[in-house]
Amino acid sequence: MSDHPVFAVVGHPNKGKSSVVSALTQNDQVKISPVSGTTRVSQRFTLKLDNSTVFELVDTPGFQRANKCLAWLNRQEVSADQRPQRVKEFVSHFRETKEFMDEVELLTPIINGAGIIYVVDGSLPYSPEYETEMEILRWTGSPRLALINPIGGDTFVDQWQQALNQYFSLVRVFDPLHASFDQHLQLLRTFGQLDTHKTQAFDHAIEELEHYRELKLQQAARIMVENLHRLLTWQQSSRRLEQAAKERLNALIPDEIARFNCQLNQMEREGQKQLEALFLYHQLESDIAQLQVHETELMDETQWSLWGLEKRQLILVSAGAGAAIGLIADVGLGGTSLMTGAVSGGLLGGISGWLGLDWIKDKLPAWLPYSAEKHLLGPVRDPNFAFVILGRALSHAQAMLAHSHADRSQLNIRDEQLKRMQSLELKTQVRLLKQCQQLRKEGPQSKAADKLRQWIYQQLTA
Ligand SMILES: Nc1nc2c(ncn2[C@@H]2O[C@H](COP(=O)(O)OP(=O)(O)OP(=O)(O)O)[C@@H](O)[C@H]2O)c(=O)[nH]1
Ligand SMILES: [Mg+2]
Known part of the structure; x- marks a missing residue:
């Protein structure tokens, strides 16, 4: 036996x-x-x-x-x-x-x-x-x-x-x-x-199982912060944009943006898959819509404020967190003059003399900067982006954790989850935004990353 x-x-x-x-x-x-x-x-x-x-x-x-x-x-x-x-x-x-x-x-x-x-x-x-x-x-x-x-x-x-x-x-x-x-x-x-002979040994094994689950949840929080960092800092080498500007090739621009968007999507899905593998799900599909950022304006109602914060909230939270003033001013103006704000905030990195810039800036969405010096597109500069990514990652993780291995249906990300970042307290939102900004600058080894991991772990165990 x-x-x-x-x-x-x-x-x-x-x-x-x-x-x-x-x-x-x-x-x-x-x-x-x-x-x-x-x-x-x-x-x-x-x-x-x-x-x-x-x-x-x-x-x-x-x-x-x-x-x-x-x-x-x-x-x-x-x-x-x-x-x-x-x-x-x-x-x-x-x-x-x-x-x-x-x-x-x-x-x-x-x-x-x-x-x-x-x-x-x-x-x-x-x-x-x-x-x-x-x-x-x-x-x-x-x-x-x-x-x-x-x-x-x-x-x-x-x-x-x-x-x-x-x-x-x-x-x-x-x-x-x-x-x-x-x-x-x-x-x-x-x-x-x-089996009374083995009760004690079995009880001990169950305690270990409980402990093992906690370790896995901590590991899940680590994966989520690493992936958040990857998404917040993602830049894509886009030499083709320069060519597009020189030759006025309109068609290349949506192509480059779509490629950028596709990368974001893939990175997000990879993060989800890592979690699924950690919790032994091999064939999980979810009904969560793809992260679509390429065609949306900064404050597009359907995507950004759906997962992230609403416009008014975002203005308050950004102010509280001391986020790029140019961005906030532009949000206040309805998003149209965002690029001007972004340029004055130095986001395009001292290349205002470059001739193709004016042409490109009209073609790129407001949240997507381009560095002509480095030929790099990105990273996404919208403060709401961090909320969108966090909200989606948490919703996926919680739905997965509640999903029985015996349940062969799609992972159902419920509607009420959509508002999860919006329903946090203002001070929590401000803290999260600050931590995300630090995470972007200082990386996943930073203190801010630690704090984010702790917060995510709490959310997963709540
Ligand atoms: N809603 C609901 N459906 C369940 C539950 N448990 C099982 N089912 C469904 O009942 C059906 C049969 O489940 P199985 O686990 O295959 O049953 P089984 O006893 O192994 O069946 P056989 O191998 O055919 O003898 C499946 O469609 C399951 O999804 C439950 O708790 N709730
Ligand atoms: Mg059976």
Whole structure:
């Protein structure tokens, strides 16, 4: 026997057995589908901590011929002490035949020492047809826990509880699609009680699991600040703009801006993917719209103020943080004269004598400076940009953390998340903007970066 606990997850077809396995082992590769009979052979999944296995769950097919199975077991009169042996006889008798494929598959791990986790659906009424399955499981004599999965609501949970209490020493309600991390831990502690010899070791492993989660969240905050820094400082080598100015090639400009935008998007998505990999999501898609900055004006309602701050807020916050005065003045004027403000703020770096500048400045969006000396486009100069990036990163991370590994649907970034940066206190917004400005200047090793990481970590654990 392995030195970690092993549990077989069993029950009727289509009751969420695979979903329970997927959620608890944090494995999004477990096969789950609305089609009854999806799982045909038993498959083992483990939850590992570094390289050691905390526990193992065996995903099994549902009972198909429970009545016939129990009838076979009953064919010989056996006393209670001989029942586990009788179940073993059943498995070896039918192992090579096709007659009881599903029952053989699901009973094999149990007779090999696995504890039992029996899954039922709490939204459907209890009915005596389940008694046959529960009776067979009782015959095995193995430690047993029942899980009521409220697939479509909890209407019949109490009824189930009454029935299950008679067959199982422990009965719990667990929703694999919506349970929080704390609820996972609670359930795992219950697993530990099933095997009394290992309860202490198991409790210890669960503590480590909790600690490991904290470390991962800290790591997530680090990744998010690094990515924020990358986006805030992104500059793209754009020699083509000079050529465009010389030859008055209008068409090149939108091309360069689109390329810039595409890079921002890619960097943002890479940051999200790093987080997904850290938390073991391999096939997550989200409904968050792409970060679209190329065609928008500084204060475009649909993108910038959607994720970032509203215009009025941004003026207040920028003033509080001492952000580039030119920018604020221009925001106040409605954004049209922004480029003048940007030039007077020195953003274009002493190249006002360059002839192509006037031509280019009319073509580039206000938030996107161009250094003709260095042939560099960017970085984005809008103070709202930091809020947009932070808001989007946090929304993605929180939605991901709340998304069960058993949930095969898209990551849903809820509407109320859009306003998250706007609903912070003014003093928090000012502090964040200052820290982002420092992060841009001093990099991810700075004190400001530390403060940002701490704040993000708090948000993720709130
Ligand atoms: N809404 C909701 N759906 C669930 C829940 N648990 C499972 N489901 C859905 O129910 C269907 C069956 O889930 P599975 O985990 O594949 O069930 P199973 O018991 O392994 O099914 P078989 O392998 O076919 O016996 C899937 O479409 C799941 O997404 C739940 O808690 N809530
Ligand atoms: Mg299954």
